[in-house]
Amino acid sequence: MKKTMILMLCMFLVLMVTACSQESPLGKSNDPAVKNWELVKESGMSSTVTLCVNSANEAELEWLKDDFADYLKLTYNIELKIIEQSQEKTFENLKSDQKNEIQMGQYDLILFDDTGFKDAMDAGYLFGPFANELPNVKLYLNPYDIEVRYDEGIEVAQYEVPIGRSQLxxxxxxxxxxxxxxxxxxxxxxxxxxxxxxxxxxxxxxxxxxxxxxxxxxxxxxxxxxxxxxxxxxxxxxxxxxxxxxxxxxxxxxxxxxxxxxxxxxxxxxxxxxxxxxxxxxxxxxxxxxxxxxxxxxxxxxxxxxxxxxxGPVSHMAILFNSSNKSGAMVVINAMLSPEMQASKYDTRKWRQLPIYDPSYVPSEALAEIKKVKLKTSALKQDEILMYRIPxxxxxxxxxxxxxxxxxxxxxxxxxxxx
CATH class of the missing domain: 3.40.190.10 (Periplasmic binding protein-like II)
Known part of the structure; x- marks a missing residue:
């Protein structure tokens, strides 16, 4: 009887150890990519990130300043500072930084609501490649989607990340x-x-x-x-x-x-x-x-x-070449791709931008937050539009x-x- 009990106890301990090794985050952290991201996230937390925006869309600006900024503060203790100015003004300041070899610039991120990426790449204003270091890029973006791979007719090459779309x-x-x-x-x-x-x-x-x-x-x-x-x-x-x-x-x-x-x-x-x-x-x-x-x-x-x-157009976010807080900037873009924020900006009372997710590719659990957004019958759901998108x-x-x-x-x- 004692032998049987000892044998059962040993088997139980083996099962417990196996289960713990499968579920322990320590086991997952042995992955270099996970370790690297943890270091980036730790470096970016409790910092200030400056985002340049050129938009006349009041709903967009309000969402960035309130909902998104609140999420970053609560989740990562990051202060999001919004700079509202023309793209030309931002590029003018970046050109001056290049000329004067200023390595620690005043801006971290730029939001491209339509055009600007090609000009920024040609001028050397962007930092990268970085996109594949973001967990949410790997989890939620379809790597075969032509709008993930290209912008303005050139390869993105991990120098920017799409964050949302509009569609007719x-x-x-x-x-x-x-x-x-x-x-x-x-x-x-x-x-x-x-x-x-x-x-x-x-x-x-x-x-x-x-x-x-x-x-x-x-x-x-x-x-x-x-x-x-x-x-x-x-x-x-x-x-x-x-x-x-x-x-x-x-x-x-x-x-x-x-x-x-x-x-x-x-x-x-x-x-x-x-x-x-x-x-x-x-x-x-x-x-x-x-x-x-x-x-x-x-x-x-x-x-x-x-x-x-x-x-319709695609919005993107990119990190500027002389950002003084590249880690914080990466955390901000990764947060923008989270199901919570994709659903939040899709909300009818907020920005109303369609999610960047490909409904045929993204895991169903990621769509759960988006499906919670309540729509009237006189509105189309995001998958009813995006499933038939022309790039x-x-x-x-x-x-x-x-x-x-x-x-x-x-x-x-x-x-x-x-x-």
Missing amino acids: SFIFNEDYFYEVPETYEGLFELIKTFQGKFIYPDPRLSPEGEAFVVGYLSRALDFEKLNEKLYSEAELYELIKPSLETLAAIKPDLYMAGQIYPKSIAEIDQLFFNEDLIFSMSMDYYHATDMLKAYEYPESADVFAMNEGTT ELSPYYKNLMIKLWETHVLLETSEEAAQ
Whole structure:
């Protein structure tokens, strides 16, 4: 009996030791990457990090100053200092630092809401590579996602990290039709059916108009090749010629026969409210809900996502070359990628920026926080939009496409388009 009890006790101790070795954080800390990150985090805690932001978006600025800053203070005892100034001013100061060989600069981080990365890389303003040292980059970002690998047509090369996206969604009046189109071909059929009831904003003046035109023209292109080779205007024209011809062909079916393209979504929303149009669109996934609440949309307004995809800008964060607190800056970017902060800035009452997570890639537990965000039925969920995303093109290609649209669609006569 004693032998049996001793044997059972030994087996129990072996199982306990095995379990502890599997669950102990000490065992995990033997990984050099984990050890390195712990050192970075320890170095960055209880410090001040300065972030340069160039944005007119009050919701974005408020979220950064309040929600995000509070999270950093509570979690890492980091003070986040926001510097609101133009990108040109930030670059001007960095250029001066380079010239005067100032190794400990006044800024740590920069937020690129649209463009600026390529210019900063070319000028040597950024620190890196660093992105793969961040645990949340490895956990939550799809390494094969072209928007994680490229920005403005060049490889990111771990010198910046994407933190969120915006994307075009469509708004329609259910009194006219209920079954929404899944493809652009289906959308154009509806435009022909309800002649004069659809228009998109001028892509030269409106972010939504640019997203609509560029998204449609680029939807079938090979983005890898576009980033690897700089196509000329003539070469790009040959690639998108059929799509340009389609946009020209539907002009007679547009509002006022496509002779006038509204300058902004505000103009289109007014036409939509008056039922002169039965379509609108927005880069804000909660825009229709707001407009319904304010009684500035028809009561039957609803939203839909195109399965063939839409596009929109990506926001990034980067560390500046002479940051005096690179460890703190890395902790801040890593925190921005956490499920808590991705869900917080997605919240309808806050920034309303779509998460950077790829819904088909990120672990389900990371999406749990995001799914807690409560939406009205007149708003699309993040996975309903991001699952059908067309990657953002570089400014070079976007500008070329708008130029080609101007030549072959805007200035095309109805008679020529019909031939």
